Amino acid sequence: MKNFLKITREDLEELDNQDPLKQFGSEFNMPEGILYFDGNSLGAMPHATLDRVNKVVLEEWGSKLITSWNSSGWHSLSETIGNKIAKLVGAGDGEVVCVDGTGLNIHKVHAVALKMRADRKVIVMEGSNFPTDAYITQGLIDQLEQNHKIRFVEKDQILDAITEDVALVSLTQVHYKMGHLLDMKSITQKVHDTGALVVWDLSHSAGVLPIALNQCNVDFAVGCTYKYLNGGPGSPGYLFVAKRHQGKETQPLTGWWSHEKPFAFEQEYRPKNDIGQFLSGTQPIVALAAVEVGIDMLLRADMDCIRTKSLALGDIFIRLIKKHLSDYGLTLATPITGAHRGSQISLRSKNGFAIMQALKEVGVIGDFRAPDNMRFGFAPLYTRYTDLWDAVIKLRAIMENDTWKAGRFSRVPDVT
């Protein structure tokens, strides 16, 4: 490749043409004229999802009705999809279920981890990270009334914060706002060296980089399917529990699906002794089935290839910004070194909100996170190299012409 500082749109067209993932682009629905950089918030719609959802609604529900619990595999769908997600994140069969939302799954695994380390009361989290992980943890702590405390630190302080009083270290692998990537292997090692347990939230990393939960000896993980896994708005989350931790402590949301024999309708609760204990109630099957389509697509792609393209997209975006927008006070919030970031680039500007709104007006969809963060997410299955060029040129026009100052942009946020 040529020197990036001299890169042209033709160079990027050439990269698109050579892209080994290019076949996947046509498998997604993308409206004409839209440059979409928000797959880290809501992934794009695979065409096949529409067929799958129609099949579930009309054939499985509409025509086969209640019998579909058996004949259409609804009973085991959380496990079926979980086992597929396992392949994406370096876990084994029977270690992942696709169920509930990410926050609820955090509640479950945190509750179990705190029981397993009952003599310790500190939970280490990254203070600036997506707040729901901390909110859920605060709710759990309040409920337990055992004087647990969250020790909030920032990324460079994490290793030092893992001391002998720590029960649990709960971290998101890629930061939702800044986009930096934490080192799962070394942090997990330190956690175990001090006798604590670790929970990794993979919401912003699964589907865009290789993850090796079992190689890293991870205890628990959770994640979201509506970002890079393209499961659809609010689609069910997932959780991972290492085999060695299953069948011991019971997670507290003890609905009937987590019972050893749900259809015996016994009065007493008896937990399943495998990953099924982390289920709770009946899942929204239409939404759950849709998740499988996005996962199946990712399983056809090569994850190293996805990571390579993801980093190249980020590198080129940074360089295009540097070349075309150096005069406008935008600063890079994401590490410039590829090995230290996920699949998004965040730019800071005190006018970030208005600039992002102006971008949306011209069809460039990223998002804004208060106070000053513009996020641009790259989904290697459908983001094209030329999209970067076209977006940067539009952003330059907005900055040159002060379009963002128009001030007519309402401040209503989108969901992360």
Add this chain to the structure above:
Amino acid sequence: MKNFLKITREDLEELDNQDPLKQFGSEFNMPEGILYFDGNSLGAMPHATLDRVNKVVLEEWGSKLITSWNSSGWHSLSETIGNKIAKLVGAGDGEVVCVDGTGLNIHKVHAVALKMRADRKVIVMEGSNFPTDAYITQGLIDQLEQNHKIRFVEKDQILDAITEDVALVSLTQVHYKMGHLLDMKSITQKVHDTGALVVWDLSHSAGVLPIALNQCNVDFAVGCTYKYLNGGPGSPGYLFVAKRHQGKETQPLTGWWSHEKPFAFEQEYRPKNDIGQFLSGTQPIVALAAVEVGIDMLLRADMDCIRTKSLALGDIFIRLIKKHLSDYGLTLATPITGAHRGSQISLRSKNGFAIMQALKEVGVIGDFRAPDNMRFGFAPLYTRYTDLWDAVIKLRAIMENDTWKAGRFSRVPDVT
């Protein structure tokens, strides 16, 4: 109407013709040749749901992508649908949200109720009722470690069991297996007379009989949308919190959607002070949107009319069984008096499992609940009077010919 014991199929055809709800039947998908009596487990599919789901997937997600959180009303969908459910159950605006599963919602309202009555440790529940309510409660109790106890009683002992040590009475209005209807008004009155709080699970009553939560001064309620509300397999549940109890104690599943300002991304959790505090995380929008279709249909119907037809269906079914099947040892588990039952009739037989399997083989879909209970649910929007006749005739043939003894029926259960 003629004497039921002499009823003919022509009489039932006449009832179908005169049925003020008959227009609704054609709005549901029902496979040819199927007599469906399992709407108390999984409601039938409204044709309009397919259009709605396609619109959400292709237009709202596929084309409008992340912007749909605002432009398609996704942000407020739990509240929008909740307010519609409120009209079905005698609640007010801002008292109901459609969110998560029934079990998780029980966890939330039980946790709040137990905090509100912290000096009392007894929870009264109906021992034979659907176990997930008890399982979830056991999980909560174990987590709280405050020596709460569940006092399991059967229906005739409920009033006597509500003593001064009771914090919470948590009951399902219509029994999932036996089909009996509890008296919400008198029980709630007794609960309040003793200073306790009440939670009503409406899973088997909402949509088939008039419910007056606020007239009965109910504190909390939960329910399921995939039965008589026809929301689709595993569709999200709902919960009701009386206005007077909102903004006080915090439910413990404190995801970001329950935060006063979710998009401020603050580190500290600050609860919403309204029904929104009972949300937790992002909802599965495709499944959630589907729920609205079934609710909208019920809101077009008259609930008294639904109840009248529901009871007539039950009366006629009982009489047909008595006339045509008196020789086969089937006993009635559901009260014969309409005022004491919901919208299902349960028949007991030690051969119930095999008989129900034989019925399914000839297109009559009810379900079996161990040890001996065959359930037949009636959904007045689509169950026809003639369906009863046709089902009973088929059941008689099975019994006369001993078809059920063939013994080739596998024992794999369907979900309630």
